[in-house]
Amino acid sequence: MxxxxxxxxxxxxxxxxxxxxxxxxxxxxxxxxxxxxxxxxxxxxxxxxxPSRQALLEAVFSERIDALVARATASAGAPDARAALLEWLGALTAYASSARGLAEALTLAGTDDPDHAPACCSAKLAGAADPLLQRAAQAGAVAPGVTAADLVTLVTGIVLATEHHQDPAAEANRLLDLTLRGVVPQG
CATH class of the missing domain: 1.10.10 (Arc Repressor Mutant, subunit A)
Structure with missing residues (x-):
């Protein structure tokens, strides 16, 4: 060492x-x-x-990312799997919409940057969300085929789309809620 x-x-x-x-x-x-x-x-x-912009951004956001990971871990055994997943997605959206640059850092994680660290922000978040997602899927609260990476990408897209809004956090939360409820009502 x-x-x-x-x-x-x-x-x-x-x-x-x-x-x-x-x-x-x-x-x-x-x-x-x-x-x-x-x-x-x-x-x-x-x-x-x-050594790379991505490494710097990950260091900038690492403490809060670690807190979101810990929150997911603590919620993994919650009695209501659906509520635990939704609460965590809300927390991720709230932080990402208030932390300028985080959404861009999450999009950089999908690039072919050779300096990209394997423990990147988006991988940590997806890894933390996966147990929540699996429990919610077992409870029938999530559509088949949805992945934790899909959810992180969804939140990232919402945050990027709302970052210049007058109230980015409120708009991001509104769009997350709309997405989770669905655009076309069932039945």
């Missing part, structure tokens, strides 16, 4: 703090050069700690 020097740890923390602010202000396209300049390090230092 490699131990980082104290200055390398400080640089990492400083870069990450600046990146969080820049991504919140400018989304996933935040300038890596501006992040380096504001953090007081060179571009090479940023790239040494974060």
């Amino acid at each position: 490699t131990v980082q020097r104290a200055d390398a740890r400080r640089n990492y923390a400083r870069i990450l703090a600046v990146a969080e602010e820049e991504v919140a202000a400018h989304g996933a396209d935040a300038s890596l050069e501006n992040i380096a300049r504001t953090a007081g390090v060179g571009s090479a230092t940023v790239r040494r700690h974060f």
Whole structure:
């Protein structure tokens, strides 16, 4: 195991703090050069700690992604499997619509980027949602063939479509509800 020097740890923390602010202000396209300049390090230092934009974005969002994963894990044994899945999808939508850049980070996960880490945000979220989805499917509360990756992609699309709305979170929640209820009523 490699131990980082104290200055390398400080640089990492400083870069990450600046990146969080820049991504919140400018989304996933935040300038890596501006992040380096504001953090007081060179571009090479940023790239040494974060070899790709995806790696940087995942670090920015990792704490909240981990909280969503923990929430899914805690809800996996809930008595009402359908309600547990819907609550988790609502939490994912709420966070993704309030965290500028997260939806873009989730779309980058599907690219052929060679630097793309296997433990990416979307894979973590889909992995966490899968037990909730399986239980809901066993209870007959989900259409056959729906995957956890489908659900993460659906939320990502809703968030991207509503990000410039006057109230992105409210609009994202409205569209998620519409999607879950269905556009055409049964019967």
